[in-house]
Amino acid sequence: MESQYDVSQLIKKKPFRCSCGKIHQAHLKDAVVGAGAVETLSEYVRKYGGTKAFVIADENTFAAGGEKAVRNLERNGIPYTRFTYGKERLEPDEVAIGAPALHFDHACDILVAVGSGVINDITKIFAKLTSLPFIVVATAPSMDGYASSTSSVIREKLKVSVDSACPDVVIGDTDILKEAPMLMIRAGLGDMLAKYTSLCEWRIGRIVTGEYYCEEVAKMVRAALKKCVDNAQGLLSRDPAAVGAVMEGLIISGIAADWAGVSRPVSGTEHYFSHLWDMRALEFSTPWSLHGIQCGIGEMETLKIYEKVKKRTPDRAAALRFFEEFDRQAWFGTVRAYLGRCADAVIKGAEGSQRYDKEAHARRVDNICAHWDEILAVTEQELPSYDEMRRLLTLIGAPQKPSEIGIPDSETSLAFQMTREIRDKYILSSLLWDMGEIGNF
Ligand SMILES: [Zn+2]
């Protein structure tokens, strides 16, 4: 535990008032990453007042980490009731999320989730509803939602983010994590590599819109990302140090978003490519892959565009003319065709935002023109080259192009334009739209 950015050190940090003006405090109370970490489970059950555990897993995650977890409980004399979903792919929809409520043993006073994305998302909601303490035994270093207080779920066949409880403890046993399916390990690194553009765009957003930014949070994510990249070589051979670095990075990302109170430090354009592909997969049954795999591909596409942006200079008059001539209704028609039923909420969000406000646009254009050199310097400081990203994804054998997961490469330009609309966050597509250049990429 050599760095101040190690998870266990971060967690011990008391809430503090930062130079950014916020008091930073994480909801996650304990985290342990390392070989044999699952053997601390009973200790944490007791620490959080548990006398009987309700263990939630599916058959795959139970085989991966659940057996070790319950053996630890048994050896320490802690009774438990187990609820296990089947082997088939679990979707976090109304049925799956309702199931633990119907199978709940009311003698249980602590929740233990054994799994990764979906099991964690489901248990976070159940923990919020029951107000019970909650421990996760992670089975794959696949996504950065372990330490967050929102769940990504499917409601009425639409993907939405809902408020839920953050786990009290995350246990990342590298003996378990390193045996995860390789696609999930690759996905975890993909979700970390996304932080290059997230951090870059957070700084650009601050320059253009004057939004909140915290260098302490950014530093923490940068350090975690560097550790993942420095160890990436070992991922394919399931080296515990490499897998552990990714798991730590994913937990730290959750803490960073929690500290900042916004998802800015951990998601940007690359994530929005992934969200769009997920939305279309649900609506039109188009191909999809794991979140982090899609983020890795999105990162490649985003870096490719940044490299072109570096050669541009903003033209104020052209930008203002673009705003005047933009056919918003025609564009919203394109959004409807691309997103189907998800489009209504997206368009409503767009109409209520500053994106289409004439004066706000002019102010942003002024900032872009006045600070263009600074914006380019930020991209130089934060972003690796496209070739470097290709090297990293090649190193771990991860897909690099949408067509490698079944999505036509010819749709990338439209997807990129859509990334501007799905959240109210200033990202690369926002910058290029404001400059009147969005159609050129
Ligand atoms: Zn701060």
Ligand SMILES: [Zn+2]
């Ligand atoms: Zn992510």
